[in-house]
Amino acid sequence: MxxxxxxxxxxxxxxxxxxxxxxxxxxxxxxxxxxxxxxxxxxxxxxxxxxxxxxxxxxxxxxxxxxxxxxxxxxxxxxxxxxxxxxxxxxxxxxxxxxxxxxxxxxxxxxxxxxxxxxxxxxxxxxxxxxxxxxxxxxxxAAIGAGIDIYKPQGNMIIDIGGGTSDIAVIALGGPVVSESIKVAGDDFDEAILRYMRKKHNLLIGERTAEEMKVNIGCASKRPENVTMEVRGRNLVTALPKTVVVSSDELLDALLEPATMIVNAVHHVLERTPPELAADIYERGIVMTGGGALLYGLDKLMQEKTGITTMLAEDPLTxxxxxxxxxxxxxxxxxxx
Structure with a gap:
């Protein structure tokens, strides 16, 4: 009662x-x-x-x-x-x-x-x-929410990619042993798309449109099929409304730079990780959380560049x-x- x-x-x-x-x-x-x-x-x-x-x-x-x-x-x-x-x-x-x-x-x-x-x-x-x-x-x-027992004497690497920051940490015995936070995350993916559309298509689009493009056709590694999307915005030359068709292969070029910056930060954390914990991570893999982790192919890119199995948490967003x-x-x- x-x-x-x-x-x-x-x-x-x-x-x-x-x-x-x-x-x-x-x-x-x-x-x-x-x-x-x-x-x-x-x-x-x-x-x-x-x-x-x-x-x-x-x-x-x-x-x-x-x-x-x-x-x-x-x-x-x-x-x-x-x-x-x-x-x-x-x-x-x-x-x-x-x-x-x-x-x-x-x-x-x-x-x-x-x-x-x-x-x-x-x-x-x-x-x-x-x-x-x-x-x-x-x-x-993120580690607790992903179901990892952080109090065990084992190393676990967690990567949380939010909107404004990406947080990378090696956790053991209840706390971070090595960690790094970089100001490159989901918002930077959106910004990369905005810059690409201005430079390549002379098209000015809004934040919401950039986010829709990221979700629908964005990728950090090549998709099996090159998907496309119609994008509407304002022509920077004529100042009139304009529609262009953008492909996932194009966005791969736009998003690879910020995605690589996150991969490089992971490399930096691994370089500072004690050998015993590094061995645990190689065996147990890397867990990714956060909305930014849902970018298509980002886990695959991480696995290719680190050589360590990379997986998404069951529900990365929550x-x-x-x-x-x-x-x-x-x-x-x-x-x-």
Missing amino acids: EEFMFSLISNDIGIDLGTSSILIYIKGRGVVLKEPSVIAVNKENDEVVAFGEDARLMLGRTPDNISAVRPLRQGVISNYTRTEQMLKYFINKAVGRRTLRKPRICVCIPSGATEVEKKAVQDAASHAGAREVSIIEEPVA AVAIGTGKSIDLSNDDDDF
Whole structure:
């Protein structure tokens, strides 16, 4: 009965505070919310017009008085006030207002975050309604969410490719032994597509179109069939609307550079990995999580360049959020939050 009452008055929450998306995991319910990290604001009165998916649909389509922005850039808070507003809204949406006690919240951050950046995340979560905030590094959360027992004396390599950062870590005995965070990830894939379309086709496209191209025909290694997609934008020469047909082979050329930068970062981590743990990784393989890991052929490219079996987690998109939530259970049971 006491456990039932506790579930009514309090919730343990794990938040994947991503550059592109926010995911919220609630103990006993799983991932209950996944929304884009976008907020739309009326610049005339500074009032928030929309959050999440509603705000994302406004990107590139707003009048002068409305601004749709991402308050997180490359894995860290770039606009503190907007991030706090966004967190408060999504926490209330996920938990509801029926809770009589503020939730305890665990938030994941990139492994390379500074103390100042960590403090900003803690303060934003506290002001958004948490009674206590804990921080976990993204690769550790990703490993827990992918079902890896991080407390065993075995080396596991995890690569979490989000929107703003890619976090690579070798984890053993509960923590990262070697880690690296680079600011090359899903958003850089989109940017590479934008640059390619301007240079090759003289076509100006928006962020949403670039993301659709990445999902539908993007690849980091050659597809079995060369698939195509019609892309609409503005001709940079005539300034008139224009439609072109783009192939997956073209996008391979565009995306290979940022994909190779991630592979090089993995090489760098492997070079610094102790021999015993390197042997474990060669035997157990590399696990990839995050939305960026879903780019077609990225796991194949990683395997070809490292010579180590590379696999995607069962659910790459939610692994970090699940691991962040479960990390609360892995904390000391006697710890009174």
